[in-house]
Amino acid sequence: MVRLARVSPQQSSAVRLHVVTGKGGTGKTTVAAALALALAAEGRRVLLCEVEERQGVAQLFETEALPYEERRIASASGGGEVHALAIDAELAMLDYLDMFYKLGRAGRALRKLGAIDFATTVAPGLRDVLLTGKVCEAVRRKDKAGWPVYDSVVLDAPPTGRITRFLNVNDEVAGLARVGPIHNQAQAVMRVLKSPQTAIHLVTLLEEMPVQETMDGVAELRSAGLPVGAVIVNMVRPVMLADAELAEVSGTESGANGTGGASGNGGGAAGNGKRRTAVAKALSQAGLGGARRGGVAERLVEPLLAQAHEHAQRVVLEREQRAEIAGLGLPVRELELLGDGVDLGGLYRLAESLRHQAVAPAREDAHAPVAPDDDEAPDDADDSEDAEDARAANVDVDVDVDDD
Numbered sequence: 001m002v003r004l005a006r007v008s009p010q011q012s013s014a015v016r017l018h019v020v021t022g023k024g025g026t027g028k029t030t031v032a033a034a035l036a037l038a039l040a041a042e043g044r045r046v047l048l049c050e051v052e053e054r055q056g057v058a059q060l061f062e063t064e065a066l067p068y069e070e071r072r073i074a075s076a077s078g079g080g081e082v083h084a085l086a087i088d089a090e091l092a093m094l095d096y097l098d099m100f101y102k103l104g105r106a107g108r109a110l111r112k113l114g115a116i117d118f119a120t121t122v123a124p125g126l127r128d129v130l131l132t133g134k135v136c137e138a139v140r141r142k143d144k145a146g147w148p149v150y151d152s153v154v155l156d157a158p159p160t161g162r163i164t165r166f167l168n169v170n171d172e173v174a175g176l177a178r179v180g181p182i183h184n185q186a187q188a189v190m191r192v193l194k195s196p197q198t199a200i201h202l203v204t205l206l207e208e209m210p211v212q213e214t215m216d217g218v219a220e221l222r223s224a225g226l227p228v229g230a231v232i233v234n235m236v237r238p239v240m241l242a243d244a245e246l247a248e249v250s251g252t253e254s255g256a257n258g259t260g261g262a263s264g265n266g267g268g269a270a271g272n273g274k275r276r277t278a279v280a281k282a283l284s285q286a287g288l289g290g291a292r293r294g295g296v297a298e299r300l301v302e303p304l305l306a307q308a309h310e311h312a313q314r315v316v317l318e319r320e321q322r323a324e325i326a327g328l329g330l331p332v333r334e335l336e337l338l339g340d341g342v343d344l345g346g347l348y349r350l351a352e353s354l355r356h357q358a359v360a361p362a363r364e365d366a367h368a369p370v371a372p373d374d375d376e377a378p379d380d381a382d383d384s385e386d387a388e389d390a391r392a393a394n395v396d397v398d399v400d401v402d403d404d
Contacts, residue, residue, distance in 0.1 A: 022203030040080030199229030
């Protein structure tokens with residue numbers, strides 16, 4: 001029998017809120033889901049939140065559309081659980097009105113009249129306060145024994161182009177409300193987002209535009225004082241050729257027709273001729289027809305050499321992009337390209353890769369925790385009493401194996 005024993009929050013690592021962003025098309029929702037599964041390993045409880053109303057999480061986990069309530073959607077190794085929440089701005093505002101103004105049914109009546117939708121539309125900063133506020137409430141929430149309800153919270157956030165504005169809600173509401181509950185809510189959110197509890201991970205591909213947007217995003221986040229975590233390179237394709245072979249085929253425009261510059265080992269037409277002969281011979285030995293002129297093996301040579309040249313050029317460009325990413329000075333994690341697409345089995349495979357790469361590194365920690373205001377909501381009072389408890393992170397696990 002396996003018994004999972006939690007350690008105290010004070011003994012666990014710092015990061016509890018993992019914000020995942022990235023340029024559209026980089027697979028940030030897939031990475032966020034895989035990260036949630038990785039963090040849930042060994043008996044941990046993780047909440048995965050989405051805020052863009054796309055139901056991407058439900059699609060990945062092959063389940064029905066998520067309502068505005070926290071529900072378990074997956075199990076992880078060691079008995080861990082992933083819960084999910086699709087946050088709706090209107091419903092979050094109803095929660096807010098009920099919490100701070102005790103409106104209850106009156107708030108629901110306002111929604112039927114369209115007042116809630118009007119408020120969240122004309123005040124986009126308020127919308128972001130509500131969305132991020134719901135996430136941060138889950139980070140701070142504790143059970144009756146004082147334990148965090150969730151060991152980690154993962155947020156599938158908006159794309160890199162607007163992540164800084166989305167998270168930096170304090171600036172958004174500055175002209176909207178300088179005092180009162182809305183102002184206090186924004187301040188409480190910023191205390192979590194700028195504390196050692198939070199890390200913002202950026203998902204990218206080894207392509208010029210996603211890498212450039214990642215670099216711009218990191219610069220904006222740093223300028224805003226928001227904590228940057230890791231860069232996660234997604235859909236990484238394997239290198240099929242050794243460095244010497246890459247150098248040999250990358251210098252010619254076509255390995256088949258003899259055009260292009262020298263290639264390092266007998267360049268020009270002579271070098272290409274030798275490659276053609278060697279490839280044709282290898283194909284013949286593999287049982288793909290004779291190496292004679294016009295045979296099956298010879299007809300395969302040209303497309304194969306063209307593919308090799310294209311592959312070599314891609315590897316060169318990807319190495320250049322890796323160098324750009326390395327220049328950011330951040331931890332870098334890589335996830336392989338799954339040739340058959342990402343189904344539920346593939347998602348667990350990516351999660352295992354992230355777990356082995358320890359994707360929750362120490363984030364850039366240039367900001368000391370900010371003390372909470374005296375007028376913070378009562379539910380947050382415990383956090384002000386113990387800063388270490390507020391920085392509780394992924395709960396460590398002791399595994400005791402009983403003989404029975």
